[in-house]
Structures are given as structure tokens and as C-alpha cells.
Amino acid sequence: DIQLTQSPSTLSASVGDRVTITCRASQSISSWLAWYQQKPGKAPKLLIYKASSLESGVPSRFSGSGSGTEFTLTISSLQPDDFATYYCQQYHSDWTFGQGTKVEIK
Amino acid sequence: QVTLKESGPALVKPTQTLTLTCTFSGFSLSTTGMRVNWVRQPPGKALEWLARIDWDDDKLYRSSLRTRLTLSKDTSKNQVVLTMTNVDPADTATYYCARFLEGFDFWGQGALVTVSS
16 A cells, blocks of 8 residues: 655644645655645545645645655645644555644644 | 535444445536545544545455445435444544545545444
């Protein structure tokens, strides 16, 4: 199975900060990667698909980049609503999720 | 308007079989490219993809659970059924069904299943 490793596991940041989360795949997944935001007690929400395509309705402060084995999710200016846990997910083969990155208030 | 909803028992005993149903609306599983998946999340832990069924009835299962999982669909009822045999307390989780086109774009609210004697 393809393993996805996210870093960091926890990130402390302030409103207005630029935030970057990394997701590394154990083998090449081309651009078959998505990013999700999850808040406590809620289902995840799709942010980015195909590594860099912004899902409809998602604010433009969210962006994704990368291909092959290394990917990043960037929030250009962190907003109060963005404090949540973020997951990457590959859909190249034997689909898997990363272990999550919790973005908390500094 | 796309919606999905999971239904099934809240409590299951170890070694029993768990059956979960995903009832959806607003799309057809007969449409080319459409996929319905099951994802679970143990309390306080990460998301775990379990299985998917495609518009052409192709199925894919998580390799570590392949012998315990079975998916079926009833296109006329807009339902997908997941069966998990020989459950264990480690299978305690919130189980989600989710539509996949380019990413999991619509999710159910989730169903908490507890495995305990």
C-alpha cells in the first residue's frame, strides 16, 4: 500500500499567518492527491483535488502544489474558520489518507 | 442537491457481522465515473479508506480488510451496502459513505458503530 506521511502533525499559528502542510507519498502518485479539512464532529470537506485544483466554493487562500511524491497545502492568510485538522488522500492505487495535521491557535 | 446518509446498528458484538447502508440522492451510480466509498474514523484518530464501488460495479477494498469486506449496490434504490464480518472492538468508529468524482466531494453525516460485548 502507498503510505502518506504528513508534517507537521500539529501546527500552532495565528490569524493572518501563512501556513504550509506537507504530504509525502511512499511512491509516485502523479497528481492523484486531494486535501480535506475536518472540524470536530463533522464530515471532512474537500478543498483541493488533483494536487492543485481548487474545489468549487473553497476560498482562494487555499492552494495545493506538487506531483510525484511531495505535495503541499498552503493557506495564504489563516482565518479563524481555518483552525481544524487537514488530511491528504491519494487516489492513485489502494487509496489511503495521511495521518492528519491539526492546525491550532497559537 | 446531493445527499448521502448512513444507516445501521449503533452497537455490534465481537465476531458478529456489521451491515451498513448508504442511501443517497441527487446523483445516479449508473453515471460514468461515479463512485461511492466507505471511510471510517476511530474515535480521536485519522480517516481510513475502506472500500469503493464504481458505476460499472467494479469494486476495490482496503488490502488489510479485503477478506472481511463486501460491497453491493442497488441502483434502483440508490443504495450501497457494506458488510464487514467478524468485527472486533478495533472496528469501533464513525463510518462515512462519500461520493467520489475528483475527490470525496459529498459525505454523509457519519454513523458511530461501537463493537462491544
